[in-house]
Amino acid sequence: MLRRAFRTNGFVALVVILGLLIGFGVLALYGLTGSGAGAIAAAVVGVLGVIVAFTCLSGLTVVDPNEARVVQFFGRYAGSVSDPGFHWVLPLSVRRSITLRVRNFETQRLKVNDADGNPVEIAAVVVYRVVDSYQAAFAVDDYEEYVETQSEAAVRHLATTHPYDAHDADRTSLRDGALVAEELTAELAERTGLAGVEVVEARITHLAYAPEIAQAMLVRQQAAQVVAARQQIVEGAVGMVGLALDGLSAQGIVDLDGERRATMVSNLLTVLCADRATQPVVNVGSLYS
Structure with missing residues (x-):
């Protein structure tokens, strides 16, 4: 389930971390150059503090416009960050980048039989974008490949349920651009919803009878x-x-x-x-x- 990850201003966090590094570094240097039990304790605290501060540096991340960062903390989903800017999130976490930009691709020219059994060549262009970074990252193995595969399947199904030319007034042909595009968009939206993807538009770009007929x-x-x-x-x-x-x-x-x-x-x-x-x-x- 999509949720916002814990985050804070990256510049403020960087200043605090640098201050901790300097302070613990001085403390560790004092302990290493001094003598006695107090110096040993100071050295231990200073070294541990420097290690913790360096670890905190791993929480700094940059998010670009129209991009989301999916945060995983030791295998668990900790949330997503979609606000552009410089942020500090949980250190030692894994961040996966998911683009939220509108994308498009054109399917290959598929050779299928239409509703009348005539072999036709058909291709379509699909315009989509990610609206749920959690589903795009974890619901499917690869959301881009998933969208491409489902798009080809939807185009094949569309071609087999409509004729190239409709000789009856009550049938919709593949050449009825607006109606076919609306039907294809609706079917793709249903197929790709699992991957957190919104289909903006889908249209037929190539339609012809197969060369043999x-x-x-x-x-x-x-x-x-x-x-x-x-x-x-x-x-x-x-x-x-x-x-x-x-x-x-x-x-x-x-x-x-x-x-x-x-x-x-x-x-x-x-x-x-x-x-x-x-x-x-x-x-x-x-x-x-």
């Missing part, structure tokens, strides 16, 4: 686009033909029977829906009566 899928996509374009052209052409016939009838320009009306509709649709320029044939009537 890329050409076939490109043809399929082109065909789908052609069909969609043709459908729009036909809908527009039908509307234009309807407007033309209604206009001719309303203004009394020409009176068309059913057969001629069908012929005009056929000709107009041919001109409007053709994928290349048409060459009209103009009938100017017969030269002979």
Whole structure:
């Protein structure tokens, strides 16, 4: 459980320790140069005091901005120090540095099958930071490696539960960037919470069909686009033909029977829906009566 470690101002502690070193050093020197029982006692106290003062120097530590120091005292967790500056903590303790800065990394390009069974290549970038130095230090063996492994697992799971292209309106495809990023971020937050890590953002950076089916899928996509374009052209052409016939009838320009009306509709649709320029044939009537 995260808690604050005992600490005090490092500069004040340094001055006190230096004062103790000087005082006990003088006392030890006096005892070593003197004679009698009093000198021996002074020497012993002075030497012990110097040893203790030198031991206290090991409690001085520096904490950088956006950094935490996890303090262990003979194997036990003594707390964490996250305030930047010069501090004095328990001497003879082990301090482990944990960065609290926002970090990011990009996963490798993973080859997986999507929800429709098509092989795709996918990669993502993950932005995260440590929010609990105790869990980052002791809950997992290596929190950086843990986040990378869980990120690749989350990306694989995301790819297998969504299709590359969604042909149904009720399905979310991997190409829906905002929705996929939100889902990936939520899954990663759940997976990495054990390590004391907060996932800030996760987004897909690479998405493509595998090379062995890329050409076939490109043809399929082109065909789908052609069909969609043709459908729009036909809908527009039908509307234009309807407007033309209604206009001719309303203004009394020409009176068309059913057969001629069908012929005009056929000709107009041919001109409007053709994928290349048409060459009209103009009938100017017969030269002979």
